[in-house]
Amino acid sequence: MIHLVIGGSGSGKSAYAERFALACRRNDRKLFYLATMAPIGREAERRIERHRKMREGLGFETIEMQRSIGDLADSNDIKGSVILLESLSDLLANELFEPDGSMNDTDTVGTRIFSEIMKLDEETEDIIIVSDDIFRDGIGYTGETDRYMEILGKIHIWIAEASETVTEVICGIPRARKGGMK
Secondary structure: OEEEEEEOOOOOHHHHHHHHHHHHOOOOOOEEEEEOOOOOOHHHHHHHHHHHHHHOOOOOEEEEOOOOHHHHHHOHHHOOOEEEEEOHHHHHHHHHEOOOOOEOOOOOHHHHHHHHHHHHHHHOOEEEEEEEOOOOOOOOOOHHHHHHHHHHHHHHHHHHHHOOEEEEEEOOEEEEEEOOOO
């Protein structure tokens, strides 16, 4: 089953998603943390380290994979497991932009990411997907930023439609937007 957790920066969505993943784990199933943030720059490195400390001792096995997450579906390790994907927003940025800043094919990246998530869903018991709510700042963007936001919005819609649950986390408070809460 797919579960989508959305919230703004610093909303508490990651901590909630970790608790949710632990609640989904049954019968000693493996618990994976699929980390998609690329360690580029000091801020990213600090955030990665903070997230590592948050989940320390919780039983997560970390897989660092910034692109092509569908490749995991071929691994016997993930069959029947619980995966926490952190985060869809970073995954899209990694797939959409090359290290030199150039953009990849924007017409296919969203559907490819969604297909890879669906492929993982077929092999796992639960997949909890964390993503950023970047749509409420009231600022109009142009160019590459606007295109990124458009694609992320489409992926959110597709995943929400396929999800058993959708939860928005605001100031650490989870709000069910679809389905119930664990």
